[in-house]
Amino acid sequence: MPFTIVTPNGVLYQDDVEKVTIPTQAGEITILEAHAPMVSIIQAGEMHIHKDGNVVPLAVSTGFMEMRPTGELFIIADTAERAEDIDLSRAEAAKARAEELLKQQDNMADVDFARIQASIEKELARISVGKKYRR
Amino acid sequence: MALSTKAIKTRIKSVKNTKKITKAMEMVSAAKMRKAVDAALNTRMYARFASELLDHLAGIDDPNYAFLEKRPVQKILMVVISSNRGLCGGFNGSIIKKASALFHDKENLARHRVVEGEETIPSMDNVEIDVLGVGKKSVAFAKRHDLNLVGVYDELSETPSFEDVLSISNTVNARYMDKTYDKVVVLYTHFQSSLVQEVKVRQLLPVCAVDIEKMLADLPGEESEPVEVFPIEQYIFEPGLEQIIEYVMPRLVEIQLYQAILESSASEHSARMVAMKSASEAADEMVGDLTLAFNKARQAAITQEIAEISSGAAALE
Incomplete structure (x- = not known):
């Protein structure tokens, strides 16, 4: 295919x-x-x-x-x-940053919340794929 | 005569200095052009597949979807993409010329096009056009001609990222959805080669198969086979047609806008490179002419001096 x-x-x-x-x-x-x-x-x-x-x-x-x-x-x-293109440490750092943002702002707009949530998901996927390659 | 040689000498010097500047600008824009062209070409493939999908979806003839709905056109939003800086030959001039031409032919722009032939929905009289300016030059144009300027985006970087374009496309989508505008067109410069660029007008909204096919025809793909028309009913939509349309349509508007901006940026840099190249060549020629004039003036001064001395000596005898 x-x-x-x-x-x-x-x-x-x-x-x-x-x-x-x-x-x-x-x-x-x-x-x-x-x-x-x-x-x-x-x-x-x-x-x-x-x-x-x-x-x-x-x-x-x-x-x-x-x-x-x-x-x-x-x-x-x-x-x-x-x-092989994923930089694990950078992906981890990006995820940590996004999570930090999420914690800080309780009363943020829904759009921002959704955007940060989406970026966390994306980083999680990158980390998990990156780890597979390391093994 | 001594005075004239000095004047010529100063001019030669100033032309040479200008040439140094244009030469440097030529190199800088050559480097920027390479980057911008790479970005535009890389995105073409993406824009191509996305547009093909959009083309399939545009076959849906259902007025319930606002993105596809062809309303009678009363107000048009024109996104004019120009550069932030000048000294790029005819780049901004041709964009502005095209924009002015469109302003004189509003009725034609307001017409909806369908695959089989001409308009189906009559456009209204007294069509209005508002301008959304991308780049300082188009903003200046709108201000000079007293056009209704609804938005200004003049802080895009040399190589705009997808996120930079989001704010523009969000505005466009929102204004279309709340029915402020019945049609959105984009005016950009299509990059064909570093020597040939062409100003194009494309309809962004409502999504229309004719315009997408035109845009696709402009993108030279590896296989330029015509897109076959598949009955849209054959497709499975997961999770549902409605969600797909709601998700896909705004994204595709973003992609088309992004592509238009990248193409314009590539065109701008190559236009500037060519303009600076010809400026450097003109400077070279000018230095040649001036050097010739300088030598002649110097020779004339020497000849005159000799004539004066010899005639002085002859008078003494």
């Missing part, structure tokens, strides 16, 4: 894969060959690409996916990182 991830920084991954596990808003889904055409919203989390028996973990943040009737799968994400 032809599979492509694009972010504003360019194409991150483009290859033929067997299956992909994607964190969506309605829960985790796995897309196999010849899936029905589908559009869904991606949540920050871990994505697993299965290719030739290997599993490639990726950290993605929000975005959307489109399965085309032609059998191609596209992921259009704000950010996506391979495990």
